[in-house]
Amino acid sequence: MELIAQLKKDAVAVVNKLYNQQVDATIIKIDKTPPEFTGELTLVIFPFVKISKKNPEVTANEIGEALMAVNSTIAGFNVVKGFLNISFTDVYWSGVLQHIHNTKNYGILAATGKKVVLEYCGPNTNKPLHLGHVRNVLLGYAAANILAAAGHEVHKVNILNDRGIAICKSMVAYERNGNGSTPASTGIKGDHFVGNYYIEFAKIHEAEMAALIAAGKTKEEAEKNTPIYLAAQEMLRKWEAGDAAVLDLWNTMNSWVYEGFGVTYQKIGIDFEKEYKESEFYLHGKKMVQEGLTQGAFFKKEDGSIWVDLTSDGLDQKVLLRADGTSMYITQDMGVAEARYGDFKMDTSVYVVANEQDYHFKVLKLVLQKLGRPYGDGIYHLSYGMVDLPEGKMKSREGTVVDADDLMSEMTEEAKSFLAASEKSTAFNETEKQVLAEQIGLSALKYFILKVDPKKRILFNPKESIDLQGHTGPFIQYSYARIQSIFRKLAENGLNEFRLNGTDLLPAEKSLIVNIYQYPGVIQSAADNYSPAEVANYIYNLAKQFNSFYAEHSITKAESADKQHLRAIIAGQTAYILKHGLMLLGIQSPERM
RNA sequence: GGCCUCGUAGCUCAGUGGAUAGAGCAUCUGCCUUCUAAGCAGAGGGUCGCAGGUUCGAAUCUUGCCGAGGUCACCA
Numbered sequence: 001m002e003l004i005a006q007l008k009k010d011a012v013a014v015v016n017k018l019y020n021q022q023v024d025a026t027i028i029k030i031d032k033t034p035p036e037f038t039g040e041l042t043l044v045i046f047p048f049v050k051i052s053k054k055n056p057e058v059t060a061n062e063i064g065e066a067l068m069a070v071n072s073t074i075a076g077f078n079v080v081k082g083f084l085n086i087s088f089t090d091v092y093w094s095g096v097l098q099h100i101h102n103t104k105n106y107g108i109l110a111a112t113g114k115k116v117v118l119e120y121c122g123p124n125t126n127k128p129l130h131l132g133h134v135r136n137v138l139l140g141y142a143a144a145n146i147l148a149a150a151g152h153e154v155h156k157v158n159i160l161n162d163r164g165i166a167i168c169k170s171m172v173a174y175e176r177n178g179n180g181s182t183p184a185s186t187g188i189k190g191d192h193f194v195g196n197y198y199i200e201f202a203k204i205h206e207a208e209m210a211a212l213i214a215a216g217k218t219k220e221e222a223e224k225n226t227p228i229y230l231a232a233q234e235m236l237r238k239w240e241a242g243d244a245a246v247l248d249l250w251n252t253m254n255s256w257v258y259e260g261f262g263v264t265y266q267k268i269g270i271d272f273e274k275e276y277k278e279s280e281f282y283l284h285g286k287k288m289v290q291e292g293l294t295q296g297a298f299f300k301k302e303d304g305s306i307w308v309d310l311t312s313d314g315l316d317q318k319v320l321l322r323a324d325g326t327s328m329y330i331t332q333d334m335g336v337a338e339a340r341y342g343d344f345k346m347d348t349s350v351y352v353v354a355n356e357q358d359y360h361f362k363v364l365k366l367v368l369q370k371l372g373r374p375y376g377d378g379i380y381h382l383s384y385g386m387v388d389l390p391e392g393k394m395k396s397r398e399g400t401v402v403d404a405d406d407l408m409s410e411m412t413e414e415a416k417s418f419l420a421a422s423e424k425s426t427a428f429n430e431t432e433k434q435v436l437a438e439q440i441g442l443s444a445l446k447y448f449i450l451k452v453d454p455k456k457r458i459l460f461n462p463k464e465s466i467d468l469q470g471h472t473g474p475f476i477q478y479s480y481a482r483i484q485s486i487f488r489k490l491a492e493n494g495l496n497e498f499r500l501n502g503t504d505l506l507p508a509e510k511s512l513i514v515n516i517y518q519y520p521g522v523i524q525s526a527a528d529n530y531s532p533a534e535v536a537n538y539i540y541n542l543a544k545q546f547n548s549f550y551a552e553h554s555i556t557k558a559e560s561a562d563k564q565h566l567r568a569i570i571a572g573q574t575a576y577i578l579k580h581g582l583m584l585l586g587i588q589s590p591e592r593m
Numbered sequence: 594g595g596c597c598u599c600g601u602a603g604c605u606c607a608g609u610g611g612a613u614a615g616a617g618c619a620u621c622u623g624c625c626u627u628c629u630a631a632g633c634a635g636a637g638g639g640u641c642g643c644a645g646g647u648u649c650g651a652a653u654c655u656u657g658c659c660g661a662g663g664u665c666a667c668c669a
Binding site: 031322328354357392 | 608610624628
């Protein structure tokens with residue numbers, strides 16, 4: 001990065017001197033030189049032709065000559081149309097490599113002192129996690145890692161939507177048809193067990209609706225008046241009233257769900273520093289609404305409901321508390337945000353939530369700002385596109401929901417059969433094969449999702465399994481594993497330490513160093529943009545570039561000892577970045593595969 | 594209808610003011626007595642949704658239109 005900054009400075013000085021001007025750095029445009037041209041950095045000349053009053057080629061040559069005179073790290077330049085392609089010396093790039101080689105934790109940026117709380121996952125406690133949650137948690141976990149690598153102090157938290165009508169539906173169905181069975185007695189994972197009763201509820205509800213419609217009710221009337229729906233509403237009222245038996249069942253069923261979630265979290269490889277339960281904070285949210293009313297930030301309508309007027313912010317009026325005093329969805333988020341600030345005093349609150357809630361988070365931020373909360377300005381909604389199936393949205397009623405646990409198992413099986421079909425299958429014992437298949441299968445799944453820009457929707461076709469070759473996680477893992485194999489071979493010959501001696505670089509060696517040099521900048525940009533996809537695409541390109549190098553140039557049988565050391569260092573740094581980058585994405589790097 | 598997001602190769606995606614728009618999958622052709630072929634090298638495949646505007650220069654910024662999705666609930 002300092003390379004570009006220096007070149008920019010030099011360019012400003014040179015242009016001002018050559019053409020007797022006072023230009024500022026904003027008109028300097030420097031890009032990475034595309035691979036089909038010689039050079040590492042390119043200065044775009046077009047902005048200067050008005051000043052120089054000469055054609056682009058002449059201007060470029062003048063500036064190129066002048067730059068060489070002031071900057072001794074520039075080895076040469078070439079001019080193509082309006083572009084000045086600049087090459088730096090092999091000595092310079094060798095020095096860069098040496099510096100990186102000496103840097104502990106290369107890619108980790110200096111501490112910023114900024115505290116970030118990142119909320120992700122946010123499951124409802126009435127059913128297991130599905131593909132949508134998978135994107136959420138992969139994105140959240142990776143974003144948290146990247147923000148931490150960029151120097152922030154990051155705290156990962158979960159929000160459990162543990163109350164409300166949904167869990168009551170599962171509870172009612174369980175009371176009717178559960179017959180005292182438990183996850184333990186049935187051998188069913190807790191979250192799936194409770195989810196089954198949610199499905200059970202839907203079935204009963206549908207049957208009862210049909211009966212009501214047959215008895216002459218409209219669909220809308222029937223929807224709200226089936227005996228089981230009324231029972232769920234009654235259950236919710238009792239819950240809010242603190243009915244002991246209802247609370248007991250609620251606690252029991254939620255504990256089953258949490259146990260199941262824990263297994264899924266572990267399998268997918270995510271964690272939380274703290275979990276907030278909606279049930280514990282929604283009451284505080286109500287107090288905040290009352291406070292806002294007293295302050296005059298909110299207003300009360302005749303029926304007693306409390307509203308916020310956001311029309312001056314380009315939004316509408318929004319109800320915060322119903323006339324009967326019961327809370328809204330937004331109330332819990334207010335309460336949780338307050339509690340969280342008490343816990344962490346964070347500068348930024350990142351909420352990883354799908355883009356269907358864009359409006360909600362605009363409102364939340366404005367409401368907290370109107371309440372004068374110090375954490376209001378720091379609210380950031382990391383909004384991501386939904387995961388769609390070829391038929392459109394996932395619908396539990398149509399059984400098209402892709403279950404998170406099933407999906408992970410399927411990918412593991414996929415990797416397992418790929419391995420079984422390979423001749424290197426014999427190199428691993430059964431336990432190793434199982435571990436490897438999980439690492440590779442999960443890698444394929446995670447990379448498939450993370451390589452896509454978060455804000456774009458993802459199309460997932462369950463019929464076409466996720467690839468294990470090409471632009472995939474396993475490709476990057478494989479590139480890493482092959483480099484490790486090189487180091488095992490070198491170690492067999494007693495070579496464990498490497499140092500740079502000669503400084504001559506082949507173009508392929510130089511361009512790998514240039515690419516390695518980009519890594520901290522990639523982390524910075526990925527953190528600024530909350531985009532793990534930037535890291536994912538960068539490490540893919542690095543792996544691809546290295547694989548190409550690998551096919552052309554041997555390391556164990558390099559032309560000279562100096563070349564062997566140089567390439568070992570390049571390979572070592574490449575492997576380090578691949579592993580580190582994968583780690584940021586929540587993907588493991590097997591040493592052999 | 595208002596607002597928001599997206600539209601790039603047959604498919605899945607990169608590319609947010611610079612050069613002849615790039616990868617992967619799929620199709621086709623080569624490469625394993627040489628560090629792991631989950632790899633490498635190459636071929637074909639494009640009106641960057643459409644039309645205007647700004648600019649020396651537009652996939653990128655802007656306006657309009659078309660298409661897809663989301664949202665505008667006293668649901669969460």
